[in-house]
Amino acid sequence: MINYRKVIAHGLIYLVLGIGAIAMAFPFIWMLSTSLKTLGAVSKLPPEIIPRPFNWDNYVTVWNKVSFGRYTLNSFLIVVVDLAGTLISCSLVAFGLAMFQFKLRNLIYLVMLGTLMLPSQVTMIPSYFIWKELGGLDTYYPLIVPSFLGGAFGIFLMHQFLKSLPKELYESAVIDGCRPPGIFWRIYLPLCRPALSALGVFTFMSAWNNTVGPLIYLQSKELYTLPLALLYLKSDTDINTALLMAGAMIVTLPVVIIYLIAQKQFVQGIASTGLKG
Template sequence: MRLPRRSAFRSKRRVGQYVAAALVSLVFVFPFLVMLSTAFKPESEIFSSPPALLPGTWTLANFRDALAAIPFWRYLFNTVLIAGLSMVGTALVCPMVAYSLAKVRWRGARVIFMLILGTMVLPPQVTMIPLYLIWDGVGAVGTIVPLIAPSFLGVPFFIFLVRQFLVSVSDSLIEAGRIDGASEFRIYWEIVLPIARPAVVTAAVFQFMWAWTDFVNPLIYLNRPENRTLSIGLYSFFGENTVAWGPLMAASVLFTVPAVLVFLIGQRFFIGGISAGAIK
């Protein structure tokens, strides 16, 4: 009689876990649903009492007003360019640095790795002014260079993430390549990089998200209106005394869709990439 009781207990426990996961998911999804609903509501329904989740009258006027209020397509191009180049830089540079720290024996590798970890401890507010002075000294303020160059120089967190994944790769595969006379770069490109694809894609998608939603750095470095990103453009809907909530929510939906698509494309690599870094 104990086995049926245990089975019933496990079934109830599993149902409870699913219910808890659904409730937690609803908490995170609810703000997005409110944003999506408000984007299709006429102005008279946005602050109706009692509030309704679904619009009584569906309208696309908020989207037309949002596209007319700001140079949306120009801002979208700037955002895609910055986020795309940042993602490419992360996918190219971070795995190479991580491979050299994880699988290549050279003097000072451990010290360099500790320094990289140390930079992760520093809050961005500490380095904000020194970095601005550096970029201003080379005449890069006002361009997108300060926003994309750090990705091509290596992002510490993603170097750490990919390095932890590569530590689990068998050394015998690499040694076999060296015995066959393959160069270090060929071993990295043909053996290690395909194995590390989940971690690399995870790092690239995270970098895209960070660059896509970044507000502070574009606000600091992009001082010309034609170079602004969508995150700055959304602030245009906040007036001195009022907020255009309908167009703001419509623009926010358009701002969110590309990031969601990138996440959905790369989500199948997420579990392997994140769990590998967490286990180590």
Template structure:
């Protein structure tokens, strides 16, 4: 029989976890607090954790003065297409690699995983000149199109999940006369919802927080995404720190909400694919 854990040990573990959570959350709490402060309260000593008075005008100022509404729409536009392209293309490639045997399949899969070891900085300049030849600079094409060609991490994530499903599903569908596209869309794609949810969150966070890509390819300020809008806001000399923190809250909030709403599916998808953080 396993010896029961003493109550004081559990209490100590909970205290350590709580202390770690407070340390991790404090920057976000401070950002939220500062976003409601007045200009004088930002530099007040000792610092105020609870603003007094609350100033909601910071959000109105950042929304209207720097056109954060437009930047928010641009970010959502890119994210929606990125998620659609990434989920569909990665699922399609992962299904083919997991369910069909062909020559050099292992080599293709190994080569695909090997691309994860290549730093993005190495391919940044050649990719830029490729899009320049296609006259795609200052458009959203370089930010959206790559997601429709299946990323290595997404393929690996879904491949691991599909391999864990019973092979009898595929064999039964073939006996019933179902075509390969039908098997993919009607059987395997619905069963991959946990893994798709995990990949969707990763894709959302990557596209939403992407700063370098829009910075390289976008020149028109009207096409800026929220990260670029936040950089522009920070460079404005007339904007105070409280307004900058309000912009940071607006930029961060969608990521937090998406994770909180899909947390269960995210954990289930990661656990089912065998990945460990």
């Protein structure tokens, strides 16, 4: 017998979720639509969702005349180095905290977690003067070197996943004569793929969308990253809204693609580290 109450309840849930999905996707759809419009079609009333005709010249103009190609390469360089540094450093530190017993281990872990409560604005000015004394201004060093020093969030994410793995794996490997570096690289690191995927997505999004860091440390225009280039593109009075939306699409698209590719591993990594809520 059909349970009509259950069917109606499920129908209402899917209806609310569908409306929410459309509401969340609408800004992206509008941005895509505007990026394909001509200058006259942008201000047309009532506005059109589907441009007629599609104006792909906006992307060509932004990519070539505004040097978005160079800015894209700059952003990818920073993101790749950040990914490598973050994944290696955070997994190593988390492995040490999760597997080894030593004095003040819990205190070190708690102090590290305490840094998550510090707003980035608190350390922004001291960090600037430190890099100024080190001669790091107008270089990529302030943007990539910190990733090799470990981050509290990444260490916490990897630590939670490592703690969920059986301790017997480590003990069996030690009995078989494997040393800690070998245990880490051969046994635990392959098992950490879900957590590494989740951390990789978070790191990619953070590094790719970072605007404040490049804005503080970079002065040369040829060193600009995509978010910084988009910020200055917005301040250019000769740039119309369609070109601005085309630039925004170029900045947004890699994040969407990376998330879609790593979606399964991302969700699995979040669920297995206790960060779901």
